[in-house]
Amino acid sequence: MFREIRKKKNEINIAMAKLLLESSRRGVLAVNGDDGYPYAIPINYVYDDEAQRIYFHGAKIGHKVDALRACDKVCFTVFGHETVRTESWAPFMQSVVVFGRCHLMEAVPEATRRLKQLAMKYYPSEQLVDEEITQSGKAVQVFEIEIEHMSGKEVQER
Numbered sequence: 001m002f003r004e005i006r007k008k009k010n011e012i013n014i015a016m017a018k019l020l021l022e023s024s025r026r027g028v029l030a031v032n033g034d035d036g037y038p039y040a041i042p043i044n045y046v047y048d049d050e051a052q053r054i055y056f057h058g059a060k061i062g063h064k065v066d067a068l069r070a071c072d073k074v075c076f077t078v079f080g081h082e083t084v085r086t087e088s089w090a091p092f093m094q095s096v097v098v099f100g101r102c103h104l105m106e107a108v109p110e111a112t113r114r115l116k117q118l119a120m121k122y123y124p125s126e127q128l129v130d131e132e133i134t135q136s137g138k139a140v141q142v143f144e145i146e147i148e149h150m151s152g153k154e155v156q157e158r
Contacts, residue, residue, distance in 0.1 A: 002099055002149040010153040017096045017152030020081055021047045021054075025122070027078040029056070031067040031102075039067055045076075046118040054098065054145040055105075055114045074102045074145055081154075090158035097152075100145040111142040118142075 005011045026042050033039030041064065045056040054076060058064055068074075079095040105111040115137060119129040 002151075005151055005153055007153075010155050012094060012152040012154050014150065014152070016094070017150055018047075018049055020094050020096050020152060021078055021098070021150075022049065024078040024080050027054075027076050029064070029102075030075040030077070031064060032071045032073065033063065033067050039063055044118065044122060046114070046121050048117075052147045054100075054147065055118055055142060056145075057115055057118060057140045057142050060139070060141050068102055068104075068143070072101045072103060073099075075099055076145060088156065088158075090156050092154055092156050094152060094154045096150060098145065098147055099149040100147045102143055102145045105142045105144055112137065114142050114144070115140070 025044065027045055028040050029043050030038055030040040043056045043058075045054050047054050076098040077095060079093060081094040082091045084091045105114060112133070115133060116129055119132060120126065123129045123132065
């Protein structure tokens with residue numbers, strides 16, 4: 001159902017792909033937008049390898065929410081781990097592409113737990129996280145992407 005990477009020599013193993021997914025701070029979420037146009041936006045997220053899910057938060061209304069209500073199929077991409085190797089001047093860069101189904105988390109305790117997990121990735125202290133969730137937590141909702149397929153590759157930028 002999902003295409004394999006065309007240039008097998010560029011493919012990275014799943015462990016390396018997961019490492020990039022865990023360590024990246026932002027990714028790009030692509031959904032099926034209005035009138036058949038793709039809609040891709042950068043988001044903050046947290047990846048849970050054990051659950052094989054990606055969690056992110058967002059407003060309760062808007063283009064992203066409308067698109068996800070119409071179609072739950074998404075694509076999520078991260079890139080990074082740029083390195084320059086001694087044998088070549090042009091940097092190497094890794095990327096991961098995830099396909100899956102995205103849903104709003106309905107269970108409030110679990111959604112709050114995931115929101116805190118997400119915030120801990122970006123905030124300097126748990127105290128600030130708790131204050132922010134208390135102040136703004138009711139204005140956001142938490143989404144989860146159930147990963148159906150993941151692939152990664154490394155390419156040289158020249």
